[in-house]
Amino acid sequence: MAALSTIAVMILILFQILREGLPVLHLNFFFDSPREMGREGGILSTIIGTMALTIVAVIFATPLGVGTAIFLREYTRESRIGRMIRFGTDCLAGVPSIIFGLFGFVFFVIRLNMGWSILSGGLTMAAMILPTVISTAEESIKAVPYSYREVSYSLGGTKWQTVTRAVLPSALPGILTGILLSVGRSIGETAAVILTAGSSLVMPTSLFSPIRTMSVHFYILAREGISMKMAYGTGAALILLVLIINMLAHWMINQYIRHRA
């Protein structure tokens, strides 16, 4: 019953948005930039903005998060510093996203003078998704059989070789799944993004350009009553984008697993 109602709610949401949004989706909608505040034209600059922001977030959060997970799992066991880091990431995971937005605004936008930009927004999103990346990476590293490590060490592997050649390749699918979850969160975020990346509709030209992501666009179109039609269109496009990213990633992960098994 619970499972059924979950699915029912999901289908209802999808149905509502796609019914209103799909008729708006023409090729021009994807390849035109917004005109008149988004009332006319398409959403190209917001698609680019969304992708740029997400890529920056992933680029910063992945090495940091996976590195932390490796450190926690393979280099310290139950040490004081390990417990401190775990406590820190747990706290970070519980912080509401708007607080990340405020932090990003005060620190990246004003203090480091990066302004409303892809970089400020991306770094803020990186901080926000970091706990997810760390905990999923740690879980998947933990799931790698102990025997892989024993084999690698017994053949004269150093710690680093063991981690990079025996442990990480097996943990990779899990780590990627974690990153994928984070990408979803980062794409859907609005409040923190408005505070750190702005809401400009101009096509970005560099990492320091302000942008408007699709979620923010959707929010502003609907909130300010600019055009519900375009808002639904953006929503539908957003759902499609997330769907495509997920399918692509799962396909890649499956290929990888099949290749090794």
Next chain:
Amino acid sequence: MSQRVKIAIKDFNFHYESVQALRNINLDIPPKQIFAVFGPARSGKTTLLKSLNRLTDLIFGSGHTGTISLDGMDIYDPKVDLIELRRRIGMLFDLPTPLPMSIFDNVAYGLKLSGKNKKYLNERVEKALKSAVLWEEVKDRLHASALRLSGGQQQRLCMARILTLEPEVLLLDEPCSGLDPISTASIEETLNQLKKEYTIVIVPHNIQQASRVADHAGFFLNGELIEEGPAYQIFTRPKNKQTEDYLTGRFG
């Protein structure tokens, strides 16, 4: 250095975080023979093997006293190159442990760690697979996943993986525990070939196997070495009552 002793264990104690696993072990293992370490479960056999290549270093909260020397060199000396030591002492585990990669990459794993060139790798992998009597079965599918091999093939693959490093000592921890009699026979046959060049320490799967393959044997009970000597003597005329009771199946 006398060639009568390859590994000398002196007053060796080992403990895990809260359990004493080995007590006061004194044992000399002769070169180029098969030494069987046997005894009931939890008698310290695996701990002994893992102490010999210092895999026990990985276990949090463990420690030891006493010495183990390989060709007269104390292996717990801080100056010892641990990587080099482990390359000299290969270990085969109780269950086949192929890594999730191709057959070739598995066998070449140890060599790749020290960065050898492609042509050299090819030769050594072929030679090792031949020594482990696996070459004929896999030569046409070296780049298929090692996980698709049968249990017996996987264990021989693991053997080949160790042999590429040309170690001096092989540690075998119940290498046939998951295998059928035919695979077991082929592993035992391989061992008889290998002892011409290697010093082998084996925890046999059962007493019958110990008596089939071993030249020397030591009986362990509760972390203590009860009796050791030539295999024919231990298995036919044990001096110690406990050894005899175990061999005749009075406990175990």
